[in-house]
Amino acid sequence: MKRSIHTEVVHQNKKDTESIRSKATPIFQTSVFQFKTLEDLEGHYEGDGSYLYTRNGNPNTDELGQAIAKLEGAEDGVATSSGISAILAGILAVVQNGDHILAAEDLYGGTYHLLGHELKNFGIQVTFADFTEIESLQSHVHSNTKLIYSESITNPFLRVEKIAELVNFAKKNELMTMIDNTFATPILLNPIELGVDLVAHSATKYIGGHSDVSAGVLVGRKELVDKARQKVVGLGSNLSPFEAWLTMRGSKTMALRVEKQAANAKELANALVESELVEKVYYPQNELPKGNGAIVTVTLQQKVNMSVFFSALDWIKIVPSLAGVETTVSYPIATSHRALPKEAKEKLGITQHVVRISVGIEELFDIVQQFTKAIEQAAGKSV
């Protein structure tokens, strides 16, 4: 049948992608999938594994979810639009209106807000507690408590969570556990192997690794991830195919990046301990078997002028995030912890002189030299 230009322009020859042996996974940049026959359509609903609509599932997002699940030793995983939406989906897979969550008090700011404000508005109760003494948590467990929530390495002072102890405590009390493993990465720690039920990642950070994408991943047992996936579909917090593809591409170098970044971080921490202009260095000492991550936090001496310090860092830029391949610094008092009340900042030790360093993959010597120079310059020493 001859078709008009208006029809032709819409139905131009479409490549048959099945016969193309692309080495890289193609980007399935489509909002929906097509069916040739009614039987094919019926097949989808009968569970033949075919795709229907990208919010419900897409090959690129599935590839990412399953790849991280594999690295974490989990049965299944789902990719989401951000770290926060992965956390939300995981929590909603376990708790509902009227339930109670026991959470660590030193959580990532966005998670603190999600739990303390957004979820509270939906009738989910949350207690934030000091998790340094696990046994002391017993008084916070109530009949409606369902979930214990924490992070494997906290921000900005890098407390390493006692996950095995936390899992024991949770099991004793018949509670679920969920861990945000963003700072430790699937390379350095696998909380699932320690008995944790759900693990969330901000893939925006080390999994993506290049500061060019916002994404999240949640992994765990299949039945829990299925429930979380239903939340992602129902709430519309799915990741786009292109972002999933970018994140997957970044993830292939994660082991190399994270190993190098963690090795650099350890040596930078050692070098900064030696400086008389550094009051305190926060870096976990041999707490994780495979390395302690790539974030180093320092409190500089009072006499260091912070404006001069940040300007003198030259190629090390102020970036209020972390985990890219470049070394960057953030200033918690002005960014991540800005909204905290004055007393809370004081209790946590967030002062004008605290700097969080996200260590990159550059040459260690250059990184150390740049920090040493900037600190000395900002303390009025001639360099």
Ligand SMILES: *Cc1c(COP(=O)(O)O)cnc(C)c1O
């Ligand atoms: C960045 C971050 C999040 C939030 O992730 P987004 O991708 O920004 O939504 C959650 N937890 C930790 C530890 C983070 O660093």
